[in-house]
Amino acid sequence: MTEIHIDREALSVLREVMEDGYPELLDTFLADSESRLDELKKTVDATALSEVAHSFKGSASNMGAVRLAALCQELESEAKNKSPLDIARLVADISSEFADVRPIYEDERQHALTH
């Protein structure tokens, strides 16, 4: 199954909108995402988990990380119903999805700085 990870169209809109601020936006998103992932891994309370997932979903969707946003959406809405094991698995999925897309954003950043 070849799922779409990144909405390339969204990235080009962001590039256009942000102009010189594009690298900073990418940096901010990556740093922000790191801290949200840390929070997800630490948090046990279902409600708090759901809220962090909600915020993460918001910025992921803005940044065109469509699969990451979808995984966050699942965590947000299912946090209260899933078993701790399922939740741990879902957080691991989110973490690995972020690890997968991260190089793409770093490439974008590199590309923007050198052009």
Add this chain to the structure above:
Amino acid sequence: MQAQEPLTILIAEDSAADRLLLSTIVRRQGHEVLTAANGAEALEVFRRQPPHLVLMDAMMPVMDGFEAARQIKALAGETLVPIIFLTSLTESEALARCLEAGGDDFLAKPYNQVILAAKIKAMDRLRRLQATVLQQRDLIAKHHDYLLNEQRVAKAVFDKVAHSGCLSAPNIRYLQSPYALFNGDLLLAAYTPAGDMHVLLGDFTGHGLPAAVGAMPLAEVFYGMTAKGYGLAETLREMNAKLKRILPVDMFCCATMLCLSFQRRTVEVWNGGMPDGYLHRIATGERLPLAARHLPLGVLSPQAFDDRTEVQAMAVGDRVFLLSDGVIDTTDADDRLFGVERLQQLFAANREPDNLFAEIEQALHAFRGEPRDDVSMVEISLLEATQVVPSTPVYSDSGQSCPLDWSVSFEFRGATLKRFNPLPYLLQLLQEVHGLRTQGGAIYSVLAELYSNALEHGVLGLDSSLKRDAAGFASYYQQRNARLEALQDGYVRVHLQVKPQGAGGCLVIRVEDSGKGFDVARVMERPLDGVRLSGRGVSLIRQLGHNASWSDEGRSACVEFFWEVKA
């Protein structure tokens, strides 16, 4: 449509990336951006620099967007500061919470520039609309205050004029809204020099200041002419001519004017366009309608104006009741009129005359469900002449030029007797003599009595015994009007003589007429009772003046008045 003016927009968003992205988009659309990372910060920024519009993330740490929105709306007060919630919330319950907290719109993530620009524009329109509404509301409130102040000033000025009269006399009871003037209602009362009482209840067309402007000249004529001793006919003529001259065509004044004579125990009535008034005879319980027989004041030209009045006999304690059309034109929820019939039922049910106003008011209130402010009612009762104490006029001259030794003779002939009332002029002349001023009322009463005796019994040959009862009374005044109308010949002569006498002086009044005279000896035999309707004039003259005598078979009457100068 003109280009949008730059706005100051507060972005409250905890996600740094989203905040950066949104700030950049909004700035690129030409607006100034303020940022906050949570609800508490957003409030802080708002207090420091109130923005035009807020973009608010719903879920934020420290203070969430819902609470921040509530507090921002409270801080903004009446000013509309639109709040657009930034959210990827999908549940309708959460969206409803945004609205409850005061949110005006939503923007979903991921952000779409075009939609964001459109929403900012729409919210800005709404914001401006609200500002315009507030501005206009304040303007209307200002105009309203201004208008009320104008009315207050106008009313204060008018009250000075209106209250120069005798509305506070013990025999007058009235009910009027404090701002009746601005409904066109007008109530005036004043004593004549002879101690009679003139009362006018008027109702100008229209409402507000236009209805009130005519009241001032009308009141001036009323008070001026009443004080000088003019009767109803002359005063009404003058009021009609003045209103006709100064008011626009569609404005006029319905009015009932009365002259209540405590000496003669009569009421003279002119009703132009007002609802029926009522003469309540206490002895029989009868309520005689005083119906409108004329067009309102200010409608007809001076030539066409009809000043004919009706005279009714009254007994002590009888009451005249006048009302404005606000009473009978009161409508209920189904637009039914209160009407004359309901008023008459109230009359019939009334046991205690002093409660009548309260009963009418209560009935109107019950009928309409709320009070009206254009209801005017007045009730005047006839007192014993001795109970009436007219205020003495105040004179401003020093008395240095006071004439003390003179005489004058007038002859008023047929055509003049028809229309002209010489009494005010004669009285004014006599008022030049300082020593006579304190007796002005008595002199005027005697002069008026002598003059009307000479005219009515002498020149017109009317039989005073007709006035023995109320029915004869009415026919007496009908005959008087008819004979006066047909009058060709005849005269009334008035001789006034003022002589110094010791430290004071003496006034001799002699009035002669061209009539048949009367049996002086028989009239003089009557006791000085002054109670019967007929022949009261002679008693009055003998009581108020000195050395009253009749000669030339009753065709010539002579009375004297004396004064002494106080040291």
